[in-house]
Amino acid sequence: MTGFDFPPPVMPPGVEALRAEVRAFLAQSQAEEGWRPDSDFGSDWSASFSRALGARGWIGMTWPAAYGGHERSALERYVVIEELLAAGAPVYAHWVADRQSGPLLLRFGSEAQRRAILPRIAAGGCYFAIGMSEPDSGSDLASVRTRAVRSGDGWRIDGTKVWTSNAHRSHYMIALCRTGPAGESRHEGLSQFLIDLEGDGVEVNPIVNLAGKHDFNECVFDGVTIPADRLIGREGDGWRQVTGELALERSGPERILSTFHLLAALVEAAGPAPEPRLAEAIGRLVAEFYALRAMSLAVAGRLEAGALPDVEAAIVKDMGTRFEAEVAETLRRAVPLEPVAGDRDGAGGNAPSLASALGASVLGLPSFTLRGGTNEILRSIIARGLGVR
Amino acid sequence: MSDETLRLIEQTADDLFAAESGAARAALAKGEWPEGAWQAFAATGLAQAALPEDAGGAGLAAGLAVLRAAGRHAAPLPVAETMMATLLCHAAGMEAPPGPLALSTTAAGEDGDGSTVRRVPWARFASAVAVVGPEGTLTLRTPADVVEGANLAGEPRDDMALSGPPAAAGTLPPDTDGTLLMALARAAQLRGAMEQALAMTVRYASEREQFGRPLARFQAIQHHLAEIAGEAAASGAAVDAAAEARTPFAFAAAKARASQAAGTIARLAHQVHGAIGYTAEHDLHHWTKRLWAWRDECGNEAHWWRVLGTDAGQGGGAALWPMLVAAGTAGTDAAAAAGEGARP
Ligand SMILES: Cc1cc2nc3c(=O)[nH]c(=O)nc-3n(C[C@H](O)[C@H](O)[C@H](O)COP(=O)(O)OP(=O)(O)OC[C@H]3O[C@@H](n4cnc5c(N)ncnc54)[C@H](O)[C@@H]3O)c2cc1C
Secondary structure, three states, X not given: OOOOOOOOOOOOXXXXXXXXXXXXXXXXXXXXXXXXXXXXXXXXXXXXXXXXXXXXXXXXXXXXXXXXXXXXXXXHHHHHHHHXXXXXXXXXXXXXXXXXXXXXXXXXXXXXXXXXXXXXXXXXXOOEEEEOOEOOEOOOHHHOOOEEEEEOOEEEEEEEEEOOOOHHHOOEEEEEEEOOXXXXXXXXXXXXXXXXXXXXXXXXXXXXXXXXXXXXXXXXXXXXXXXXXXXXXXOOOHHHHHHHHHHHHHHOHHHOOOOHHHHXXXXXXXXXXXXXXHHHXXXXXXXXXXXXXXXXXXXXXXXXOOOOOHHHHHHHHHHHHHHHHHHHHHHHHHOOOOOOOOOOOOOOOOOOOHHHHHHHHHXXXXXXXXXXXXXXXXXXXXXXXXXXX | OXXXXXXXXXXXXXXXXHHHHHXXXXXXXXXXXXXXXXXXXXHHOHHHOOOOHHHOOOOHHHHXXXXXXXXXXXXXXXXXXXXXXXXXXXHOOOOOOOOOEEEEOOOOOOOOOOOEEEXXXXXXXXXXXXXXXXXXXXXXXXXXXXXXXXXXXXXXEEXXXXXXXXXXXXXXXXXXXXXXXXXXXXXXXXXXXXXXXXXXXXXHHHHOEEOOXXXXXXXXXXXXXXXXXXXXXXXXXXXXXXXXXXXXXXXXHHHHHHHHHHHHXXXXXXXXXXXXXXXXXXXXXXXXXXXXXXXXXXXXXXXHHHHHHHHHOOOOHHHHHHHHHHHOOOOOHXXXXXXXXXXX
């Protein structure tokens, strides 16, 4: 068969009780902490929220108990994280560590690395940054130039990483570095390292994004020396490892839900008897979301079965990020509304107006189809999955 | 039913339609009923596939797998209509007549004015026409006073007078919606046709060379292929999810999503095929015409979007998420509306 099936996974028993538990927790947390709902996983950073989640056992859910995990299935984890996103909870702090850095360490890290770090992540108190992109290496990740060379008992690293989200407030970065010749495939000679952002002497320079926020950074490695035990996995295996990491980075429900709070706002604004054109616009989004969620769940089912559904994940991310943008566009047209930046419309506090929620999304949208791999690159991955190259 | 049984059923259907469809399409193009192909299909018992297991079928998912295969091979037979009419008869406690059945449902504009039913698929060739009426009535009629029509793919779509008493009449259970069922069936056929359009387009792009290399080497073409694959995958996922969830919302979303994808896929498949795909001789049009026809039958995307968009607002913004999760989950209250077993 040419093409891709997304069969619905068999959900584990008890999953709806878990869902109810998460909803109750979120309702209480929202009432007590007053966070403003925003379904973009990258919207709000709250260490206290992350710790509360960790205490509930909702970080590192699928990992072995020996490393602080909870030995739940990937589908249970899926239910928890989609509830967090749909409610617009402030999940940014632990998100990367839970989604990809922890699983990477679990799979390729040394026993000492796992024991030292995974329990801290699972507790909601240890955060990670992704050290892939560089000034001259974006989509063409294999071209990274940051170099790690053996020096004494350890490694010496020189180079610059860029767009490193949260490097200024994370404990660690996993950096992809060149350690040997690229070879014919260009994929040889790459290795991943665990960098201590607080102690290794990496220079972290803020980059303010167009929305005025400081999320990403430039990270300069000027002769940074690290001990030998910071190598993750095997020297030269970095490409294979980073590919697995990217599959995790791309496969989750955060690639379809970033503007869900706006969809809910649109439905609210339209009321129970929308005029036909508006009902049509909403129905279109809702049908699209329904299909995307089914696909996203199927990807989680494949992950649970031990597969690496990278092409399927690319399809969901390509279509999902375009859907996220369409939600904001539809809201803008349907509810004539001038988006505003920040809370400058005076609503502020815990009840931002629709105008500021829309403003945040309009300013956020360009990043949705870039971060984690651009849609153009995703489409090339899909084409390769069709046997075309 | 096991995955193995499901695969076996789909394989049987796939082999059958692969063998029969070409000649049957040629017959239909000459206005003839493809009796041989119909007999071959009838002999497999696949028309009963969608019935619940205790009624001699294999369940809704199996029925949809057969329809997917029928779409994949552009089988010019009333497979969906016979299968769904059989299922509705069972739900209403009526005996399904033997032979090819036609089915008239009530999505936008198809139910005529009460004295006629319009654009009924396959009516002229049917042994009986099942008519889903207002308030869940189901009647069986012998085709009479048929005014012949056709869809873009040349499949019979006939108007028929509802004169005289029906041959049989019954009532569907309140949780059985014939219109939604037929919409889901059409979505399953669309999904099969999309698969074939994708396969043909990938193959053509890999074989046809311009500028000294296969078209598939051009990134613009690769991205067209990726878009077709994505649209087809989304349609398939929506159909599979509907078979699992069995909620009215899910059925409507499946037809809406597939109808939306159909136009995009037909457009891109033709773009990649160039002029050769625009000829009567090339096979592509058998599938793209079905995509163009089927997307508007049983309610097009705009029709179902309006239904979904109105449903979505019933509880306000805060209720949207729980509603969407429940609509996609089997065994919820909403699922009762689409029923279990016999009730689609
Ligand atoms: C908000 C945000 C957060 C980020 N956080 C991180 C982070 O934490 N860590 C990290 O390592 N990186 C991060 N990134 C970087 C991100 O991974 C890159 O932006 C992305 O991989 C694209 O690289 P680039 O920006 O250099 O664009 P380029 O690769 O230069 O691409 C520019 C344009 O050209 C297109 N293009 C490039 N190559 C091809 C090709 N072969 N075929 C067709 N089109 C092509 C691209 O699709 C894009 O449209 C972040 C980016 C954003 C926007």
